[in-house]
Amino acid sequence: MDKSIxxxxxxxxxxxxxxxxxxxxxxxxxxxxxxxxxxxxxxxxDNWSILPLSVCFLIGIGLKVNWGFGIYVFAMMIxxxxxxxxxxxxxxxxxIEDNVHEYMRGYLRSVxxxxxxxSRMMVVGFPAFxxxxxxxxxxxxxxxxxxxxxxKGWTIFILLCLAVVVGLSALGWISxxxxxxxxxxxxxxxxxQMVADMDDLSKE
Amino acid sequence: xSVDFYSTYILPHAAILIKICRAYTxxxxxxxxxxxxxxxxxxxxxxxxxxxxxxxxxxxxxTLNVCLSLxxxxxxxxxxxxxxxxxxVTHSQAFHSEDLDQLYHAxxxxxxxxxxxxxxxxxxxxxxxxxEILGTNANNIGVRLSRIKERLKKLLDGQxx
Numbered sequence: 001m002d003k004s005i006x007x008x009x010x011x012x013x014x015x016x017x018x019x020x021x022x023x024x025x026x027x028x029x030x031x032x033x034x035x036x037x038x039x040x041x042x043x044x045x046d047n048w049s050i051l052p053l054s055v056c057f058l059i060g061i062g063l064k065v066n067w068g069f070g071i072y073v074f075a076m077m078i079x080x081x082x083x084x085x086x087x088x089x090x091x092x093x094x095x096i097e098d099n100v101h102e103y104m105r106g107y108l109r110s111v112x113x114x115x116x117x118x119s120r121m122m123v124v125g126f127p128a129f130x131x132x133x134x135x136x137x138x139x140x141x142x143x144x145x146x147x148x149x150x151x152k153g154w155t156i157f158i159l160l161c162l163a164v165v166v167g168l169s170a171l172g173w174i175s176x177x178x179x180x181x182x183x184x185x186x187x188x189x190x191x192x193q194m195v196a197d198m199d200d201l202s203k204e
Numbered sequence: 205x206s207v208d209f210y211s212t213y214i215l216p217h218a219a220i221l222i223k224i225c226r227a228y229t230x231x232x233x234x235x236x237x238x239x240x241x242x243x244x245x246x247x248x249x250x251x252x253x254x255x256x257x258x259x260x261x262x263x264x265x266x267t268l269n270v271c272l273s274l275x276x277x278x279x280x281x282x283x284x285x286x287x288x289x290x291x292x293v294t295h296s297q298a299f300h301s302e303d304l305d306q307l308y309h310a311x312x313x314x315x316x317x318x319x320x321x322x323x324x325x326x327x328x329x330x331x332x333x334x335x336e337i338l339g340t341n342a343n344n345i346g347v348r349l350s351r352i353k354e355r356l357k358k359l360l361d362g363q364x365x
Contacts, residue, residue, distance in 0.1 A: 005322075005356055008303045009304070011301070011304075012303060012304030201247075
């Protein structure tokens, strides 16, 4: 190469003017798509992982405890899988082509609503999932229920059940929120930041 | 971002953005993304600009920081950003020049920080200005630049891969 790098640089950029600048439009489009795709992928993997887990629970509980109880746990987990699947379909109704800002706002709304719905479900579902199983083990499998009722009475039993239900509800809510924070915390933070930036951009 | 902000504060320095973004990207799509991200960061960081330095120095600094961080991110997750290998330079800007393309091709083969250094040198920034923009010490900039220029020359002459 005969020319010096300094000359190549100067001559190469002689004609550069503002027309060479790309148009600034649809900011965040690609970034938004990348984030929402990552979100969808993680949600989907998360949901599909319920299936092998449910089979493991079915076999494990079936062999170690009782097949009836195993099927109950399996059915609950399958229900959760289909419920999540239905919830995930709401994301498909959002299209970035319409408007990136609206798309991201809609996406954030859907994510927050999904988290709220599953949190509520955990509050109700976790005790609903555990308590019948516990009662089954206590009364049918181990046959200790009648002895307990004779000794302590129904009032204690009902109070104990209520305390367990409240405790399990709290545990379900907390464990779900913690898992959301661990798995999706960063993505949700990015999503909120992006929407906040776009809100600011649109104000000016 | 208002049209006013873009046309008053960014457009007069568009050449800086173009030159730097091009040094860290390998195709037109990435180039446009980087350019837009730099514009956005300039707009977002406008409150942090304290007039201790000139606006153009600020533009250089923000542009380099954004490009370096995007480039590092792209290297970590190439499948998500569509980053192409170094030899897949397919820019289609209006300022096409074969010599310049070759120079950029050589610049792409330098380390990230060396790219920043040589870009600022080619923009005729003094060692003190380069140090200020990169937030480094001005003492060894001359030596580093000589090494980088030597390597660039070899790359352009085809002496090294």
